[in-house]
Amino acid sequence: MTATADHAKTARPVPPTTTGAARKGGRPGRRKSGPGGRALTVFTWAVALVFISPVLWMVLTAFKQEGDAYTDPPKVLFTPTLEQFGAVLGGDFLPYVGNSAIATLFSTALVLLLGVPAAYALSIAPVRRTKDVLFFFISTKMLPVVAVIVPLYVAAGRIRMLDNIWTLVLLYTAMNLPIAVWMLRSFFLEVPTGIIEAARLEGASLSRVLWSVMLPVMAPGIAATALICMIFSWNEFFFALNLTAAKAATVPVFMTGFITSEGLYWAQLSAAATVVSLPIVIVGWVAQRQLVRGLSMGAVK
Amino acid sequence: MSGTVLTRPAASAAGSAPPPRRRTLPRLRKQARPWLLLAPALLVIGTLLVYPLGRVVWLSVQDYGLRNVVSGESDYIGADNYVRLLSEPYLWQIALPNTVVFAAAAVGGTVVFGTLVALLLRTLGPVVRTIVISCIMVAWAMPAVTGTYVWIWIFDVDRGIVRQALVALGLIGADGVNWFTERLTFYAIVTLNIVHHGFPFVAVTVLAGLLTVPRELYEAAMLDGAGAWQRFRHVTLPTLRPVFAVVTILSTIWDFKVFAQVYLMPGGSGSNMEVLNLGVWSYIRSFGRQEYGLGSAIAVMLTLMLLAITIVYLRALFRDEELR
Numbered sequence: 001m002t003a004t005a006d007h008a009k010t011a012r013p014v015p016p017t018t019t020g021a022a023r024k025g026g027r028p029g030r031r032k033s034g035p036g037g038r039a040l041t042v043f044t045w046a047v048a049l050v051f052i053s054p055v056l057w058m059v060l061t062a063f064k065q066e067g068d069a070y071t072d073p074p075k076v077l078f079t080p081t082l083e084q085f086g087a088v089l090g091g092d093f094l095p096y097v098g099n100s101a102i103a104t105l106f107s108t109a110l111v112l113l114l115g116v117p118a119a120y121a122l123s124i125a126p127v128r129r130t131k132d133v134l135f136f137f138i139s140t141k142m143l144p145v146v147a148v149i150v151p152l153y154v155a156a157g158r159i160r161m162l163d164n165i166w167t168l169v170l171l172y173t174a175m176n177l178p179i180a181v182w183m184l185r186s187f188f189l190e191v192p193t194g195i196i197e198a199a200r201l202e203g204a205s206l207s208r209v210l211w212s213v214m215l216p217v218m219a220p221g222i223a224a225t226a227l228i229c230m231i232f233s234w235n236e237f238f239f240a241l242n243l244t245a246a247k248a249a250t251v252p253v254f255m256t257g258f259i260t261s262e263g264l265y266w267a268q269l270s271a272a273a274t275v276v277s278l279p280i281v282i283v284g285w286v287a288q289r290q291l292v293r294g295l296s297m298g299a300v301k
Numbered sequence: 302m303s304g305t306v307l308t309r310p311a312a313s314a315a316g317s318a319p320p321p322r323r324r325t326l327p328r329l330r331k332q333a334r335p336w337l338l339l340a341p342a343l344l345v346i347g348t349l350l351v352y353p354l355g356r357v358v359w360l361s362v363q364d365y366g367l368r369n370v371v372s373g374e375s376d377y378i379g380a381d382n383y384v385r386l387l388s389e390p391y392l393w394q395i396a397l398p399n400t401v402v403f404a405a406a407a408v409g410g411t412v413v414f415g416t417l418v419a420l421l422l423r424t425l426g427p428v429v430r431t432i433v434i435s436c437i438m439v440a441w442a443m444p445a446v447t448g449t450y451v452w453i454w455i456f457d458v459d460r461g462i463v464r465q466a467l468v469a470l471g472l473i474g475a476d477g478v479n480w481f482t483e484r485l486t487f488y489a490i491v492t493l494n495i496v497h498h499g500f501p502f503v504a505v506t507v508l509a510g511l512l513t514v515p516r517e518l519y520e521a522a523m524l525d526g527a528g529a530w531q532r533f534r535h536v537t538l539p540t541l542r543p544v545f546a547v548v549t550i551l552s553t554i555w556d557f558k559v560f561a562q563v564y565l566m567p568g569g570s571g572s573n574m575e576v577l578n579l580g581v582w583s584y585i586r587s588f589g590r591q592e593y594g595l596g597s598a599i600a601v602m603l604t605l606m607l608l609a610i611t612i613v614y615l616r617a618l619f620r621d622e623e624l625r
Contacts, residue, residue, distance in 0.1 A: 121335035147600035151356035174349035284442035
């Protein structure tokens with residue numbers, strides 16, 4: 001967005017005619033909404049419900065016996081059981097979770113390590129060709145993963161890095177870096193330049209400016225970026241499918257193994273899907289505010 | 302908020318000496334420093350994304366099969382793979398329409414639905430809004446793999462809830478319908494899956510944009526007697542043009558590259574050639590049939606298409622405003 005829009009959001013003086021409450025939400029048609037507004041609210045709830053329902057259906061099925069999962073009409077009331085979760089967790093599920101956790105956490109840390117200085121170089125201390133570099137970063141997002149998989153597979157095989165979790169860590173880092181740099185840059189642009197100039201005037205070194213001045217201000221933005229990288233890494237399927245086997249496979253791969261080997265045991269599959277989704281949904285849910293901000297900032301700016 | 306952070310260092314800086322003069326640091330070093338900060342990131346992306354892409358372009362002009370993987374030798378055949386690819390009816394009748402028509406439908410669906418939800422969210426109070434955003438964010442954060450399985454199950458031929466509902470309503474016969482064998486129904490399910498997965502991003506982004514539109518603009522429009530659609534058309538749309546452009550670009554990029562949502566569906570991994578898109582087709586040509594040269598040519602074509610689309614979008618987006 002442009003600077004004027006930002007300005008309008010943060011520093012616009014309250015017009016004398018409006019109340020504080022109306023301004024807070026920034027909703028234009030609120031006042032005249034009587035029954036229409038209520039209908040709209042009901043409709044919104046319906047939308048939210050429809051879109052949460054596949055997820056709900058999955059979770060519900062996960063607590064069923066296999067027999068209860070197939071009834072026609074579908075059973076909504078049933079005796080819940082933890083049997084399916086037991087079966088999933090009792091199997092060889094945990095190594096996959098470990099692999100996913102390694103791939104997610106280390107790649108996210110690497111993304112921040114490489115992305116924060118890069119974003120700084122593109123915002124606060126811009127290089128001459130900032131625009132070109134930004135386009136380069138975003139252009140790599142266009143790259144279909146199917147286009148790079150053959151050479152990556154061959155190269156990983158040659159250096160004996162196939163079925164190695166660190167291969168995924170590196171790839172996820174490269175995969176998430178472009179979007180992370182864009183997001184971080186938009187957060188850097190929000191930092192008032194006054195602070196940086198002041199710190200510079202005091203003779204603070206670059207690393208010090210980054211570490212003690214920028215970082216505290218940037219923390220929410222960095223958190224948002226990290227969360228988005230974590231979600232993308234945890235959910236990544238294609239690289240994991242092709243570059244790992246028994247040793248380094250992650251949870252999305254575990255899911256596919258499940259459907260082929262176990263056939264159509266939907267209740268158990270649902271339990272597995274629930275367990276796989278749970279950590280990332282919790283992460284996303286707890287930090288929703290940052291996430292929403294990060295998602296929109298990355299795109300809006 | 303910005304005011305408080307601003308004062309702290311600035312106040313202490315006011316009393317200190319004027320900026321220390323860098324004595325011997327040439328300008329060159331000052332210019333090089335940002336590049337040093339950028340270098341590691343560029344290096345990682347260069348090694349892991351750009352170099353393989355270069356290799357794929359190289360592969361696409363080779364006759365490269367399993368034999369060549371073993372021997373390490375390759376035969377340069379120029380544009381032969383591309384000629385073969387472009388003269389293959391499968392590309393024009395199946396793979397390309399599957400990719401492009403689906404992407405158009407999915408992008409349209411995602412952006413329109415996401416925008417509607419954003420408009421609804423704007424009218425809600427803060428508490429209800431937070432609850433609804435939580436619900437839709439769950440859909441966004443769910444892994445594509447699990448999401449796809451859930452949709453497969455919902456449309457399961459024998460025991461899917463959709464079939465049960467339609468049979469109960471008498472809309473389809475008791476035998477049910479196999480949604481996954483027909484191209485149209487297959488991609489209808491994929492579209493549903495993608496819209497479900499992608500609209501939360503559009504909704505929160507557009508909402509963030511909507512909240513920056515000065516209310517005065519709407520009030521003025523209302524005074525002029527503009528209806529809801531006119532307000533959207535003449536106030537929201539022009540103001541949020543960059544936001545819409547960005548969500549459309551990103552959705553397009555994602556939807557052209559869809560892989561898991563097709564590959565994991567019944568028949569999507571190659572047993573039903575009717576339903577493949579360019580990405581999956583390239584993958585199956587390369588890995589399934591060991592025709593690495595041709596598979597690479599497909600991949601290069603897909604990349605070029607995405608590049609072209611993105612350039613057109615970016616042109617439109619930055620037509621009259623500088624990149625911040």
